[in-house]
Amino acid sequence: MMKKKILVVDDEFEIVELTRMILEKEGFQVSGANSGMSAIKLVQEVNPDMILLDVNMPEMSGWEVLRVLKTDETMSHIPVILFTIKSEVRDKVHGIQNGAYDYITKPFSYDELVLRINKIFENLAIQKEDSPSAMRG
Numbered sequence: 177m178m179k180k181k182i183l184v185v186d187d188e189f190e191i192v193e194l195t196r197m198i199l200e201k202e203g204f205q206v207s208g209a210n211s212g213m214s215a216i217k218l219v220q221e222v223n224p225d226m227i228l229l230d231v232n233m234p235e236m237s238g239w240e241v242l243r244v245l246k247t248d249e250t251m252s253h254i255p256v257i258l259f260t261i262k263s264e265v266r267d268k269v270h271g272i273q274n275g276a277y278d279y280i281t282k283p284f285s286y287d288e289l290v291l292r293i294n295k296i297f298e299n300l301a302i303q304k305e306d307s308p309s310a311m312r313g
Contacts, residue, residue, distance in 0.1 A: 212236025
């Protein structure tokens with residue numbers, strides 16, 4: 177089975193590297209980006225199975241990146257977890273309403289991060305199995 181590819185986007189290099197170490201230890205293939213523009217470029221090159229996206233970034237915020245991803249039909253299917261220090265309920269609601277699958281606040285728990293990622297992949301696999309196209313094939 178091929179490793180699931182995850183793109184971690186955060187302007188803080190240390191967060192990208194820490195998250196990469198955690199996720200690679202769990203068997204994921206991880207790419208990192210330190211800005212919104214490089215993230216969008218990498219999505220097109222790497223075609224990740226999931227994106228962990230920081231909200232507070234200079235130049236292009238995570239909100240803007242999410243909007244670009246969700247309005248481009250070649251990228252809109254990729255599940256995005258917003259990954260941020262913004263812990264207000266209104267930010268979480270805004271993120272989910274605008275296409276994020278989940279919202280994890282930093283500092284994050286290793287176990288919670290891995291659990292949420294695995295749960296999303298499980299749910300997507302179940303949805304795929306239950307889809308009419310899967311039943312035809």
